[in-house]
Amino acid sequence: MTNWPFRHGVHDLGNGLYGYVQPDGTWGWSNAGLVTSQGQTLLVDTLMSVPLTRDMLAAFARVDGGDRIDLLVNTHANPDHFFGNGVVEGAEIIGTNKARAEMAAFDPRALADLSTNYRSMGEAGEFLFETMGRKFDFSGVDELALPTRTFDETLVLRLGDKTVELTDLGPAHTDSDTIAFVPEDRVVFTGDLLFNEGHPVVWAGPLTNWIAACEFIEALNPDIVVPGHGPICDIQAVRNMRGYFEHLRDEARGRFDAGLDWRTAARDIPMQEYAHWTDPERVVANVYSLFKQWDPDMESAPPPVLFAEMNRYRHEHVERMEQGCSHAH
Numbered sequence: 001m002t003n004w005p006f007r008h009g010v011h012d013l014g015n016g017l018y019g020y021v022q023p024d025g026t027w028g029w030s031n032a033g034l035v036t037s038q039g040q041t042l043l044v045d046t047l048m049s050v051p052l053t054r055d056m057l058a059a060f061a062r063v064d065g066g067d068r069i070d071l072l073v074n075t076h077a078n079p080d081h082f083f084g085n086g087v088v089e090g091a092e093i094i095g096t097n098k099a100r101a102e103m104a105a106f107d108p109r110a111l112a113d114l115s116t117n118y119r120s121m122g123e124a125g126e127f128l129f130e131t132m133g134r135k136f137d138f139s140g141v142d143e144l145a146l147p148t149r150t151f152d153e154t155l156v157l158r159l160g161d162k163t164v165e166l167t168d169l170g171p172a173h174t175d176s177d178t179i180a181f182v183p184e185d186r187v188v189f190t191g192d193l194l195f196n197e198g199h200p201v202v203w204a205g206p207l208t209n210w211i212a213a214c215e216f217i218e219a220l221n222p223d224i225v226v227p228g229h230g231p232i233c234d235i236q237a238v239r240n241m242r243g244y245f246e247h248l249r250d251e252a253r254g255r256f257d258a259g260l261d262w263r264t265a266a267r268d269i270p271m272q273e274y275a276h277w278t279d280p281e282r283v284v285a286n287v288y289s290l291f292k293q294w295d296p297d298m299e300s301a302p303p304p305v306l307f308a309e310m311n312r313y314r315h316e317h318v319e320r321m322e323q324g325c326s327h328a329h
Contacts, residue, residue: 001236003196010034010059011232013224015185016162018063020056022047025198025229026278027131030080032056033189033226035182036065037160043069043091044180044189044226046084048132050140053084071157073166074147075191075228076174077102079111083138085145094155095147096168098176103146112138124304127311169193169213171204179217186223193217196230196237199274199282200244202289207245214242230278244274248283252290262291262301263309267316280317281310 004011004019011019016036022029033044043060046053060066074082074095082103085093095103114133118125157164162184170177173192180189192200193213202210217225217238225233248269255265266287271280285306292298301309 002234004232006231013187017185017187019226019232028080030228034060037162040160041069042071042159044073045075045081048080048083049136050087051137053087073180075178083141092149093147094149096176097150097152100147100150102175108141108144123308123311127307169216172210172213175204181220188222189226192228194227194238196227196233198229198278199280201282202286205289206293211242211245214238252287256291256294262288281313284309284313
């Protein structure tokens with residue numbers, strides 16, 4: 001697999017296409033993209049905060065034709081991909097109807113208030129504060145800028161002499177997950193349908209849809225893939241993530257059939273092959289999603305429960321790593 005250098009900022013993909021990358025790619029540190037052609041521009045996603053998005057726009061303004069954004073496509077409704085929408089002045093914002101509805105349900109103050117009220121939220125609050133609350137400046141996102149042009153399933157845009165094909169492959173990561181494919185340049189911007197060398201997280205599912213989404217992206221046979229998180233890469237990274245899901249599905253099914261609960265199963269599944277991937281605690285949410293799919297009558301675990309459980313897994317993982325290091329010495 002070929003990864004591009006994992007460095008912060010603009011990456012020139014050639015022929016008027018650019019990626020914007022934010023290491024280390026963990027919670028909230030997302031990527032974006034820019035397509036330019038004959039004086040027209042399209043931005044794929046904004047970032048977690050107003051300051052980060054301003055920095056990105058300033059960086060894109062230094063490339064040919066990047067000083068003004070005509071169209072902004074939001075791939076999905078996670079805050080690290082649309083909270084900066086409001087500073088992209090004058091752009092038409094495009095997203096699916098499902099994504100817009102999911103975005104509209106967000107309270108922009110909730111993340112901003114984390115720093116003052118996270119303790120009252122227990123383990124879930126601790127986890128959210130550690131992974132996101134203390135790392136991002138949420139000032140300036142008092143009101144969300146939502147898509148002004150919506151579509152369902154597919155939308156083909158003309159941008160100068162380029163085509164940008166938008167396809168909703170969700171529900172998978174969220175209720176709606178759109179990719180942007182530029183066939184003339186064999187480049188695809190996947191949003192969070194690809195976490196490159198990071199554990200993905202299944203908020204919506206079913207996981208089978210996400211596997212199908214990987215297969216759809218693979219069938220496009222792109223030369224360059226800009227993931228939602230992690231370094232820019234080639235198609236092998238998509239195959240790797242499909243393999244991750246297939247491994248998780250098969251391992252989880254055996255434990256489901258054996259009568260384990262999802263919390264226990266998540267800790268029991270061998271993940272050594274993915275030991276170098278970031279955010280290992282997401283296994284918990286992914287196994288829960290599978291178990292809930294297989295047993296719809298199982299007790300639901302809303303996000304606060306999943307965040308608390310991920311927080312426990314995260315601490316256990318750190319302890320295991322420390323014990324491993326001490327045994328090595």
